[in-house]
Amino acid sequence: SAAMKNALHRRSFLLRDQQQAWQESVEGEKMLEFRKGLPAYKEKDSLLTAISENQVVVVSGETGCGKTTQLPQYILESEIVAARGAGCSIICTQPRRISAMAVSERVAAERGEKLGESVGYKVRLEGIRGKDTRLLFCTTGILLRRLLVDRNLKGVTHVIVDEIHERGMNEDFLLIVLKELLPRRPELRLILMSATLNAELFSSYFGGAPMIHIPGFTYPVRTHFLENILETTGYRLTPGNQIDDYGQDKLWKMQKQSMKKKKSQIASVVEDTLQAADFRGYSVWTRDSLSCWNPDSIGWDDINALKDKLQANFLLGDPRRVLLLACHGSMASSEQRLIFDKPEDGVRKIVLATNMAETSITINDVVFVVDCGKAKETSYDALNNTPCLLPSWVSKAAARQRRGRAGRVQSGECYHLYPKCVYEAFADYQLPELLRTPLQSLCLQIKSLQFGSISEFLSMALQSPEVLSVDNAVEYLKVIGALDDKENLTALGRYLAILPMEPKLGKMLIFGAIFKCVDPILTVVAGLSVRDPFLMPFDKKDNAKLNLSHIMHEQENVLKFLAPFQLAESAKLQFSRQGYSDHIALIRAYNGWKDIENEKSRYEYCHTNFLSAQTLKAIDSLRKQFFFQLKGTGLIDEDQTTSNAWSHDEHLIRAVTCAGLYPGVCSVVNKKKYVSLKTLEDVNAGEQKIPYPWLVFNEKVKVNSVFLRDSTAISDSLALLFGGNVSRGELNGHLKMFGGYLEFFMNPSLAETYLRLKGELDELIQE
Ligand code: ADP
Ligand code: MG
Numbered sequence: 001s002a003a004m005k006n007a008l009h010r011r012s013f014l015l016r017d018q019q020q021a022w023q024e025s026v027e028g029e030k031m032l033e034f035r036k037g038l039p040a041y042k043e044k045d046s047l048l049t050a051i052s053e054n055q056v057v058v059v060s061g062e063t064g065c066g067k068t069t070q071l072p073q074y075i076l077e078s079e080i081v082a083a084r085g086a087g088c089s090i091i092c093t094q095p096r097r098i099s100a101m102a103v104s105e106r107v108a109a110e111r112g113e114k115l116g117e118s119v120g121y122k123v124r125l126e127g128i129r130g131k132d133t134r135l136l137f138c139t140t141g142i143l144l145r146r147l148l149v150d151r152n153l154k155g156v157t158h159v160i161v162d163e164i165h166e167r168g169m170n171e172d173f174l175l176i177v178l179k180e181l182l183p184r185r186p187e188l189r190l191i192l193m194s195a196t197l198n199a200e201l202f203s204s205y206f207g208g209a210p211m212i213h214i215p216g217f218t219y220p221v222r223t224h225f226l227e228n229i230l231e232t233t234g235y236r237l238t239p240g241n242q243i244d245d246y247g248q249d250k251l252w253k254m255q256k257q258s259m260k261k262k263k264s265q266i267a268s269v270v271e272d273t274l275q276a277a278d279f280r281g282y283s284v285w286t287r288d289s290l291s292c293w294n295p296d297s298i299g300w301d302d303i304n305a306l307k308d309k310l311q312a313n314f315l316l317g318d319p320r321r322v323l324l325l326a327c328h329g330s331m332a333s334s335e336q337r338l339i340f341d342k343p344e345d346g347v348r349k350i351v352l353a354t355n356m357a358e359t360s361i362t363i364n365d366v367v368f369v370v371d372c373g374k375a376k377e378t379s380y381d382a383l384n385n386t387p388c389l390l391p392s393w394v395s396k397a398a399a400r401q402r403r404g405r406a407g408r409v410q411s412g413e414c415y416h417l418y419p420k421c422v423y424e425a426f427a428d429y430q431l432p433e434l435l436r437t438p439l440q441s442l443c444l445q446i447k448s449l450q451f452g453s454i455s456e457f458l459s460m461a462l463q464s465p466e467v468l469s470v471d472n473a474v475e476y477l478k479v480i481g482a483l484d485d486k487e488n489l490t491a492l493g494r495y496l497a498i499l500p501m502e503p504k505l506g507k508m509l510i511f512g513a514i515f516k517c518v519d520p521i522l523t524v525v526a527g528l529s530v531r532d533p534f535l536m537p538f539d540k541k542d543n544a545k546l547n548l549s550h551i552m553h554e555q556e557n558v559l560k561f562l563a564p565f566q567l568a569e570s571a572k573l574q575f576s577r578q579g580y581s582d583h584i585a586l587i588r589a590y591n592g593w594k595d596i597e598n599e600k601s602r603y604e605y606c607h608t609n610f611l612s613a614q615t616l617k618a619i620d621s622l623r624k625q626f627f628f629q630l631k632g633t634g635l636i637d638e639d640q641t642t643s644n645a646w647s648h649d650e651h652l653i654r655a656v657t658c659a660g661l662y663p664g665v666c667s668v669v670n671k672k673k674y675v676s677l678k679t680l681e682d683v684n685a686g687e688q689k690i691p692y693p694w695l696v697f698n699e700k701v702k703v704n705s706v707f708l709r710d711s712t713a714i715s716d717s718l719a720l721l722f723g724g725n726v727s728r729g730e731l732n733g734h735l736k737m738f739g740g741y742l743e744f745f746m747n748p749s750l751a752e753t754y755l756r757l758k759g760e761l762d763e764l765i766q767e
Helices: 002-024 026-036 044-053 067-081 097-110 140-149 169-184 199-205 226-231 248-276 301-312 333-340 396-403 420-425 440-448 454-458 467-479 491-498 503-514 518-529 548-555 571-576 582-595 599-608 613-632 650-661 716-722 737-746 748-766
Strands: 056-061 090-094 119-123 126-128 135-139 158-161 189-194 211-214 221-224 281-285 322-327 348-353 366-371 374-381 386-393 412-416 665-668 673-676 682-684 694-703 705-714
Touching: 002 026, 002 067, 026 097, 044 056, 044 067, 044 189, 044 211, 056 067, 056 199, 067 090, 067 097, 067 135, 067 158, 067 189, 090 097, 090 140, 097 119, 097 135, 135 140, 140 169, 140 440, 158 169, 169 199, 169 440, 189 199, 199 211, 226 420, 322 333, 366 396, 396 412, 440 454, 440 467, 440 491, 440 503, 454 467, 491 503, 503 518, 503 613, 503 650, 518 582, 518 613, 518 650, 571 582, 582 599, 582 613, 582 650, 582 705, 599 613, 650 694, 650 705, 650 716, 694 716
Parallel strands: 056 189, 056 211, 090 135, 090 158, 119 135, 158 189, 221 412, 281 348, 281 366, 322 348, 366 412, 386 694, 682 705
Antiparallel strands: 119 126, 374 386, 665 673, 665 694, 673 682, 694 705
16 A cells, blocks of 8 residues: 555665664774675675576675675665665575574674664574564574465565575475475575585576676685694505595594504694694684594584593693683574684684584684594485484585685684595585485475475475485375375374474374373473483593493483493483383483572582583473474463373373384384384394383484484383384284283273373364
8 A cells, every 4th residue: 555655665765874874883884894895795786786687696605705794785785775675575594593693693783783673583492583674594494484384485575595505404495495486476586605616506406597606815724634744743644545445434444543543643743733833713623523532422512522621631731821612503692602702812712613613604713723524414324214323524515614714814724634535535515415314304394385296396306315215204204194195284294394393203292282291291302302411421431441332322312221331320210210211211300400499409400410401401491482382283271280280190101202203113022132113123222121012212323233312111002002003913913902901091090081082182183
């Protein structure tokens, strides 16, 4: 209407005045000066022209050249200058929440505003934006979620997909969706941004979209490979390494051996060099640079462990002259800010970083980079339908990228802790996530977005996943009741698509709601989403003696209550006593913590019970969010008492856990071996006798051998009643039907609940 148009106009002019006022202010001018110095500025006009003339543009440029902070801003500014500001809506996606937050804050500051004015952000579970927000930074997941309710992205004028070279599953998925959307929204602009140079791939995917490269300036970085580092100590690698013949394992072994032999030397060479140099900062790449000290370690704890080690041993000299910081995904944003700060004079900043600092975060004053060449990568073994979590070599592109983090403000040095020939054997680019992860959530989303046949849809991807992976995922969704035989979304499936967690966790929550034990199930689901709060008593052990499987057991929480290691003193056993369940142990530990009022006693509780206070807090806050999301489904009462009528019943909790985790079921064959239903695969689970015939588990992980992670022992009857369509045959003769039922109905509370709610449940699933 005319009135609305008028209002829009007025707002646009207001925005223009505001922008102009800021740019003319003293601080604004200073900021503008800085921004004009960035490489992207020189390309500003050609970028804007290309965007206005083409529906899709691919932009590449070295990290730090100004893609993320500048390009969306150029678009916003030019819209505002043209007095169209109030009508534009720019969405810029980031693969990680931490970068969405950091970048939006930076852009707001560059515009002389607070977050939530023209610039905002939205990540899962939090966000800051206002009614005037025209430029929104969000995670890819958030945009996908929006597409769920708003297929055509109504009102959105520009979509910028950042860091596309990372090829996360969500990003690849989003590209298919956008490709399908573009013809229906000819005005919509799509900009793809990436740090590395495989722009052609994306350009040709979008029918030859124009590519713009932002040439960047970096200072030279001297590169040292392992042999160079070792040579300084007079050590040489075995001559003529025939790398072509080496598989990854061999490469790794080789690195390990050379490390072992010259471990102290390498560590000290790197240290000495870094010590001697009079520079302020360097960055150590972990998520495996720890390999410098302990080549076997993997996992997110690496950084903290390395940090402790460096601190404890004064490896870096006078602690007053060193600012040692960690940088990883689960870090709080207040902590995060520290890594950007300049240290005081005479203090050296050291940042221990995960992959995260590879592209999405720019720490300007890095001069040295130590690159371990590894990243922890999830992969997926479609044949065995098993996810794997292994440290693997990064790609050439990633190694280059890491190297490039030095030399941003002056010339720098990069120490690759692997031989040149190993580098030569790296893949050019990392395998896209779509080709190496289970596809269940993705398939559910495809269905709820009504994209028709899953396999047809996925065949439109930049690189399509294996048929077997797709089949496995579809089969899984059928088994858990999210899809019917004809691959249509069931009522349960529709609920699962709304909930932001993995389908199995969503299903567990829904069952928790129906069976009125919401609180404990929220704890389980949040715990499985965050990480295990049980810490392992590392200091009680001789670190050097730990081998990979120990570490897997300890760090990845593999059936701890059954683990064959001397964890008797571990507090987890106490919590799981008689429970035969990681999940029940988690609930008990969390409840114990929650019941304590004051912070100091909570700390003591954590300390004596080997619990991570930080993780418990994270679980606590995620629980709240999940609660609201569950409430959003309309499946629970406002009244907490009603929704928790059966929360005290651990038997029922076991049942609901089973409902969620099925078909992740293993049979306890004898006291040593557990065999999964489908593959009859041996699963290492320790020696302890379990008085139950089955285990439901959260994850089966392949590391050398197969491990179960987070499991609960269940009876025949629970497997039968809650474990989906378990037929007698499948239960492999173990299910004594009659006896099982009898036992089941001996527990009056469960029987009553079950009978009373069975109707309700069927109704939900049938709709
Ligand atoms: P790209 O996306 O191309 O990697 P960015 O747009 O993220 O680059 O960053 C461009 C430049 O802006 C960086 O080189 C840095 O100088 C500056 N910058 C980015 N974020 C911040 C920040 N939080 N604080 C200070 N300067 C920043
Ligand atoms: Mg960027």
